[in-house]
Amino acid sequence: MVVDDEILVREGLRRILETFDGLDVVAVCSGPAAAEEAVRHRPDVVLLDLRMPDRDGLTVLGDLRSLAAPPAVALLTTFDADEHLDAALRGGATGFLLKDTPPAQLEYAVKELARGGSVLAPRLARTVVRHYADSAARDAGSLPPRTPLSGPEPAGPELTDRERDVLVLVAEGLSNTEIGQRLFIGTTTVKDHVSALLVKFGVANRVQAAVHAHRLGLVPSDPAVVGGAARR
Structure with a gap:
């Protein structure tokens, strides 16, 4: 399922995804309809725009993860470094992709998520890992907030x-x-x-x-x- 507030973006992603063997797009929708559509169609994977004006991606992520059988959720962003990544990690996102991801890489990512794996766009790798490490360290009380990885x-x-x-x-x-x-x-x-x-x-x-x-x-x-x- 593709969730994006822009019709052209979600329909464009639908067209690309439907060209891949073994992959069906069961729904495309905007943020406010995401939870309802997920209950109706039970997707294995959701590609979710992180920044949406009507209902933001983090809120929708929470809606989806609270379902009885939550799908794997990959966040889509146009930003190499997004201040919301920490919250997305805490919220249960298992994938982070840039909107300019080439089709072949997108196919791999969706199928990997469907298998229960996680995916990470290379240009987001260091940022996501740093956010995750800092978050884990703060939870453990071993590092002060925003301490960079070192040594x-x-x-x-x-x-x-x-x-x-x-x-x-x-x-x-x-x-x-x-x-x-x-x-x-x-x-x-x-x-x-x-x-x-x-x-x-x-x-x-x-x-x-x-x-x-x-x-x-x-x-x-x-x-x-x-x-x-x-x-x-």
Whole structure:
């Protein structure tokens, strides 16, 4: 399901998404109708515009996540760094995509979300991970608000060299297919490594694993380096 206040945007996304094999667009709507449409059509995945004037994306995210069988929700934004990302993470968003995402990447993202995974646009990777890490630290009382990630974490699980390579690329926002291409290994092998990383770190998704990559000092602190390395 696509939720956006602009008719042209949501209909454009519908047309693109309907070209992908194995994917059906069950509804497109504006923010105020999102919860009702989700109950009626029971989508597995919702692409949700973050900034809408009639009912903002964070409010709609709360509406959707409060349903008895909530769908996976990916936030769509035109901004590389959005001040609402922290609230979106806390609200249960499992994906963050830019509106200029190429169709092939959009197909991967939707299907990954439908499989129960999480997706992260490369240009948003460092911002989302920083927000997530700062939020977790504030909840734990270990850091003051808005303390940036700095320096390696003193300890972490033992990783193989290949797991370490995969973790760095996960933190840069690359998909499993792109990681496989970068490391010259199969996508299934990448999935196995990612699953192993989630277990070793005791986390539920790729965003949380990426936080550990930053805390371990495995990812360059310069956002231009992170974004450039992940550029498709």
